Amino acid sequence: MIKKKIEDICNRQVEREGFSSNLYLAMASWAETNGFSGVAGWLYAQAEEERLHFLRFIKYINERGGKAVIPELKMPQAEYKSVEDVFKEVLAHEEFVTNSINEIVSLTMEEKDFNTQNFLQWFVMEQVEEEASVRGILDKVRLVGANNMYQFDRDIMSLRTPPANAQAGQ
Ligand code: FEO
Numbered sequence: 479m480i481k482k483k484i485e486d487i488c489n490r491q492v493e494r495e496g497f498s499s500n501l502y503l504a505m506a507s508w509a510e511t512n513g514f515s516g517v518a519g520w521l522y523a524q525a526e527e528e529r530l531h532f533l534r535f536i537k538y539i540n541e542r543g544g545k546a547v548i549p550e551l552k553m554p555q556a557e558y559k560s561v562e563d564v565f566k567e568v569l570a571h572e573e574f575v576t577n578s579i580n581e582i583v584s585l586t587m588e589e590k591d592f593n594t595q596n597f598l599q600w601f602v603m604e605q606v607e608e609e610a611s612v613r614g615i616l617d618k619v620r621l622v623g624a625n626n627m628y629q630f631d632r633d634i635m636s637l638r639t640p641p642a643n644a645q646a647g648q
Contacts, residue, residue: 484591485544487582492535493549494578499528501571504554505564516631517561520615520638524568527641531601538597561627565616572612576605604642611639 480488506521536546558564579601586595615637622630 480539480542480544480594481589481591484582484586484589484594485539485542487585488535488539488544488594489547489549491578491582492532492539492546493551494575495528495532495535496549497551497554498571498575499525499532500551501554502528502568504556505558505568508556508558509561509564514561514627514631516634517564520634521564523635523638530641531604534600538594542593560624561630562616562619565612565619569609569612569616572605572608576609579605600642607639607642611637 502521502525506518506525509515509521510518536548539546555567558567579598583595583598583602586592586598615634618630618637
C-alpha cells in the first residue's frame with residue numbers, strides 16, 4: 479500500500495505531466511498557425527508522450543492502492559515570439575520536470591519506498607534523454623538562425639528520439 483506522502487507527491491506529478499501535455503499542445507497550435515508544420519508535428523508527438531507519462535502515474539498510484547486525482551489544468555501560454563523562444567521554454571519546462579521527479583525519488587529514499595523508486599527509474603532515464611534532445615534542437619535552432627527556418631522546420635522530425643528504452647505500454 480502506497481504511503482499518503484508518496485501518493486500526494488505522485489498526484490502532484492500527475493498534474494505536472496498533464497500540464498506538460500497541454501503546454502506542448504499549446505505550443506504546437508502556435509507553431510501550426512505560424513507556418514511551422516514540422517515544429518508543430520514534433521510538439522504534437524511530444525504532447526502524446528507526455529500524456530503517456532500522465533497515464534503512467536495515474537495507473538501506478540491506483541495499482542498501489544492509492545487514488546489518482548485527475549486535476550484541473552491551468553491554461554498554458556498560447557503566444558511565443560519565435561521557434562527559438564518555444565524551445566527555450568520546452569527546455570526550461572523539462573528541467574523543471576526533472577527536478578520534480580528527483581524530489582519524488584528523494585522522498586522515496588526517506589520513506590524507504592523501493593517500489594516507487596523502481597517505478598521512477600524509467601522517468602529518471604527519460605528526463606536525461608528529453609533534456610539532451612531539446613538541448614540539441616535548441617543548438618540547431620540557434621545555428622540556422624531565423625533565415626533558414628524553412629529547412630529546419632522540414633527536418634525537425636528526424637531529430638526525434640524514442641522514449642527511454644522504449645518499454646511500450648507500461
Ligand atoms: Fe514527462 Fe517530458 O516530462
